[in-house]
Amino acid sequence: MNPYIPRKAVIRSIRDETPDIKTFRIEFKDGGFSFKPGQFVMVSVLGVGESAISISSHPEDADKFIELSVRKVGNVTGSLFKLKPGSTVGIRGPFGNGWPIDKALGKDLLIVGGGCGQGALRPIILDVLRHRDRYGRVELLYGARTPQDLMFKYEHELWASVPEGCLMLTVDAVPPGVEWKHNVGVVTKLFEKTAIKPENGLVFICGPEIMMHFAVKGLMSMGFKGDQIYLSMERRMKCGIGKCGHCQIGGKYVCKDGPVFTYGDLAFEPDKIV
């Protein structure tokens, strides 16, 4: 089987998340699909190209659909934004390792998202909602540029209702005239308010690398160790299968060895901000 051949998939519906992020609900024409939270797919708009996009829905829904939350940043994502429900796209994957759910079972979970990085974290958040007993205390920390840049706003009430947990939101800035009753400032400032301790905690982070850099620093000073901090990394990807070379961080392939790494795995690799 040629790993470069995409499967056909149909866009069933499209949700606006923010001014530059949409969530595409996608169904496969040729049977089932399965994935692990934190894995990604290569999405093709044939004639334009392919982009790596994290799956933002829950694995238990994958026999019916998957969701891809996409920020419009380039040619392929720009072309996706022009598509309507009913359009066909190509999908390869899922690729990558995903979040280490096995290690998180029974643990307190601190989930830290920044910007469109929240897309890769949503499958875990949905898992907490569906299977609350799998995890200990769960705190969600989510930051974006402005209130209107927060994704999944329609679910925040649900996220906040998780027993033994909380949702803390923050933004860099609040435009005039926008009502905002949550925090203002970088997401790491929320660490002061967390009740999750290194003794029984794991941290899952996905966001801009500069944000993850400061998050790691903050967590380490709180006593978290490098192997308790999981980061979902982003690099240019052309193949998704550990061949094309582009996504290498030193000796690691983000597409194959990652995209989720412990900070300890990455600490001594070059060419990164984190």
Place this chain on the structure above:
Amino acid sequence: MHKVSKPHAFITTLEGLQRLLDLFVKRGFTVYGPVLKGKSWVFSEIHSISEVDLNYTRSILPPKKLLLPPKSSIFSFKLNGGFEILESCDFKNVVLFGAHPCDLKAIEKLDGFLSLYPEDVCYKARRQGLFIVGLTCNVVDEHCFCSSLGIGPEASTGFDILITQIGENFLVESGSLKGLNILRELNFPEAKSEHLEAKMRHIEDLKSRFTKKADFKGLDKIAKSKLDHKVWLETAEKCLSCGNCSMVCPVCYCFDVYDSLDLTLKEGVRIMELDSCQLLEYAEVALGGNFRRDRYQRLRHWMLCKFGAAGGSTYTSCVGCGRCLVYCPAGIDLTEVARVLKGG
């Protein structure tokens, strides 16, 4: 490749090598061999042994061009509301004639890397269609350093047939069952122990002629512990980021993938094109971010790769062919950087 338990050795003449070439052509193979063009050698299609320069040092592009073409089609597609994909791997039966031990080792490394799951099926198709005739070097120049890396000048694997010139004659050894079958058809006389001894003397003589030494042992770890060493910045001062080193490297496999539509905008091709980590765009991400924006980062990444410390591990580490030294317009020498890092 099926290893035969004991290599079968035969002895022949230049005329015998011509018969070998004729047999390949008769079997429908296209044969590529080292041909002198200007002052450099190029693996070009050959029909006569007289076209081949048996004393060549190294070709400009390594034989990887036959397995990983500079540009190839992954598949073609038609747009019809949705899309239809037409799968095809373009390959033909090819003989690589006269590959030196460094290039033989490089192909073994590419085979290993590209067959890692999930396998590149087009590479595999091209590889299965490739018959490899190795050639023990006749010349060692000031840029060769395969010997220091334990890769040459004696090839023991990676070929179907290996040719070693012994005076006016040629020792021809099989390295695979398909190599042996071809040789048996030609009815060459069996080699005698004197021929095998002459080969060993030739190998010993070659070893004594290396002037370039390189010590890469343990350098994967050493280089990674010296990411801030000034040698990276100093060497990068000279680097032009042209990507020549990647293009001529026999184990550099990195590629770009992009779509190309024809004029109807209804049909197109998804293309795989060899790429270089030395180019600025290589590590660029959305919104203009770039994790190897600085020249020294790109140079360091490439050299880490050649020392076995990048994502390709030892599959992409140096084989000592010397091409990157010869074809670097700035005269950057990987072995010099290695020497500095090892503190020698």
